Amino acid sequence: xxxxxxxxxxxxxxxxxxxxxxxxxxxxxxxxxxxxxxxxxxxxxxxxxxxxxxxxxxxxxxxxxxxxxxxxxxxxxxxxxxxxxxxxxxxxxxxxxxxxxxxxxxxxxxxxxxxxxxxxxxxxxxxxxxxxxxxxxxxxxxxxxxxxxxxxxxxxxxxxxxxxxxxxxxxxxxxxxxxxxxxxxxxxxxxxxxxxxxxxxxxxxxxxxxxxxxxxxxxxxxxxxxxxxxxxxxxxxxxxxxxxxxxxxxxxxxxxxxxxxxxxxxx
Amino acid sequence: xxxxxxxxxxxxxxxxxxxxxxxxxxxxxxxxxxxxxxxxxxxxxxxxxxxxxxxxxxxxxxxxxxxxxxxxxxxxxxxxxxxxxxxxxxxxxxxxxxxxxxxxxxxxxxxxxxxxxxxxxxxxxxxxxxxxxxxxxxxxxxxxxxxxxxxxxxxxxxxxxxxxxxxxxxxxxxxxxxxxxxxxxxxxxxxxxxxxxxxxxxxxxxxxxxxxxxxxxxxxxxxxxxxxxxxxxxxxxxxxxxxxxxxxxxxxxxxxxxxxxxxxxxxx
Numbered sequence: 235x236x237x238x239x240x241x242x243x244x245x246x247x248x249x250x251x252x253x254x255x256x257x258x259x260x261x262x263x264x265x266x267x268x269x270x271x272x273x274x275x276x277x278x279x280x281x282x283x284x285x286x287x288x289x290x291x292x293x294x295x296x297x298x299x300x301x302x303x304x305x306x307x308x309x310x311x312x313x314x315x316x317x318x319x320x321x322x323x324x325x326x327x328x329x330x331x332x333x334x335x336x337x338x339x340x341x342x343x344x345x346x347x348x349x350x351x352x353x354x355x356x357x358x359x360x361x362x363x364x365x366x367x368x369x370x371x372x373x374x375x376x377x378x379x380x381x382x383x384x385x386x387x388x389x390x391x392x393x394x395x396x397x398x399x400x401x402x403x404x405x406x407x408x409x410x411x412x413x414x415x416x417x418x419x420x421x422x423x424x425x426x427x428x429x430x431x432x433x434x435x436x437x438x439x440x441x442x443x444x445x446x447x448x449x450x451x452x453x454x455x456x457x458x459x460x461x462x463x464x465x466x467x468x469x470x471x472x473x474x475x476x477x478x479x480x481x482x483x484x485x486x487x488x489x490x491x492x493x494x495x496x497x498x499x500x501x
Numbered sequence: 502x503x504x505x506x507x508x509x510x511x512x513x514x515x516x517x518x519x520x521x522x523x524x525x526x527x528x529x530x531x532x533x534x535x536x537x538x539x540x541x542x543x544x545x546x547x548x549x550x551x552x553x554x555x556x557x558x559x560x561x562x563x564x565x566x567x568x569x570x571x572x573x574x575x576x577x578x579x580x581x582x583x584x585x586x587x588x589x590x591x592x593x594x595x596x597x598x599x600x601x602x603x604x605x606x607x608x609x610x611x612x613x614x615x616x617x618x619x620x621x622x623x624x625x626x627x628x629x630x631x632x633x634x635x636x637x638x639x640x641x642x643x644x645x646x647x648x649x650x651x652x653x654x655x656x657x658x659x660x661x662x663x664x665x666x667x668x669x670x671x672x673x674x675x676x677x678x679x680x681x682x683x684x685x686x687x688x689x690x691x692x693x694x695x696x697x698x699x700x701x702x703x704x705x706x707x708x709x710x711x712x713x714x715x716x717x718x719x720x721x722x723x724x725x726x727x728x729x730x731x732x733x734x735x736x737x738x739x740x741x742x743x744x745x746x747x748x749x750x751x752x753x754x755x756x757x758x759x760x761x762x763x764x765x766x767x768x769x
């Protein structure tokens with residue numbers, strides 16, 4: 235099996251500014267203003283074709299940033315991401331135009347992804363069928379419920395046949411029946427040797443679906459490997475975290491913040 | 502210089518997309534209204550009526566301008582303003598309002614201001630046709646000078662693209678730029694020979710006003726629509742100046758755009 239995604243030493247640095255004037259000075263002057271914040275630091279991993287990798291971690295650990303970097307939405311500050319083929323990100327608010335109808339959104343999105351008019355006409359019925367929108371398809375997207383939006387977003391992304399699929403919490407708004415359907419579709423993708431990344435707080439879904447997992451903490455990889463090894467450790471940590479007093483939780487978060495704003499880390 | 506060629510190449514390669522996307526853009530801005538795209542014509546119509554009332558009927562008391570009635574004179578100049586005004590204001594916020602939706606797509610980002618401008622082009626062309634028809638039946642029939650219109654249209658698009666490349670980049674980085682652009686647009690109509698006549702001003706004031714490249718376009722449209730002469734050659738240095746300005750602005754715009762576009766999403 236060949237490697238489909240190679241992530242090497244990826245770092246993402248954000249700047250935190252206390253005043254808007256600092257932001258302006260930082261752009262204009264060569265001197266650095268504001269505070270550094272490392273959302274990701276030195277992340278390296280490889281994925282093979284057909285791998286399904288889950289990202290776990292508490293809020294703010296860098297899961298969404300990492301998925302955005304892999305999808306190419308957000309540029310990394312350092313390191314490299316090599317992807318064989320094209321990557322598609324599915325998030326809850328996955329780029330739908332609220333003013334246009336569902337059908338127009340399908341056309342628009344496919345157009346932007348480089349499909350021709352004829353190809354779009356071929357894909358359209360399948361997308362509508364899968365999204366289960368029925369007569370809502372000709373209503374503006376702003377009238378959709380969040381479940382409907384994510385169904386449409388998922389359906390479009392899945393049917394445009396990406397080589398690498400990144401699913402960021404997109405299934406958590408759908409009902410169980412739709413989640414099952416998506417899982418079926420994803421299993422079909424898996425059989426065709428596509429790589430998938432799965433981000434969810436639902437450990438149940440994770441266990442059901444992923445084979446490998448990467449546990450992120452403070453923007454770094456805390457543990458990676460087989461799902462059977464990582465998830466129990468992560469659950470253990472979660473229970474410990476839950477058992478902490480508020481004071482301890484606060485200390486934990488402060489430690490995290492401090493670590494993420496230092497330029498070098500010795501841990 | 503290389504970024505300029507890059508941007509031009511991207512525009513040509515994505516021309517099909519620009520055309521298709523601009524239609525969706527036009528649709529999504531007008532979907533909410535019952536009258537839909539009619540507003541693209543109704544709005545200019547209402548403004549023309551009030552400007553004629555205030556400036557033509559009120560201030561000028563119905564006097565004509567070198568033999569041209571005020572209404573026709575104003576119409577021939579204001580037509581292009583209804584293209585320039587929304588194009589610059591929408592064009593400069595085109596990137597930061599859309600980047601979340603289209604940050605990962607298979608087309609270059611320099612196309613975003615272009616398709617927003619193109620979505621304003623369709624109502625403009627309809628407006629030109631309507632104005633031509635009105636002028637044709639009110640004493641200014643279509644003449645040979647009318648063939649200057651495609652040239653001035655091309656010049657307008659080129660200038661608008663150059664300006665939007667600059668303003669869309671700057672307003673993504675510093676959001677205040679959008680406010681500055683709006684403020685300038687609001688006064689701009691009074692700095693152009695659209696609503697009032699500038700010949701009576703001292704020579705040097707007129708020259709200063711002509712530094713503005715939009716002056717060239719307004720006068721050009723007027724000469725073409727009213728059949729007043731070949732504006733392109735009647736003042737060749739002004740034509741040359743206009744294209745020099747377009748070139749410089751486009752150069753600055755594409756350099757800025759290419760330099761910052763990778764990081765646009767970080768500025769949100």
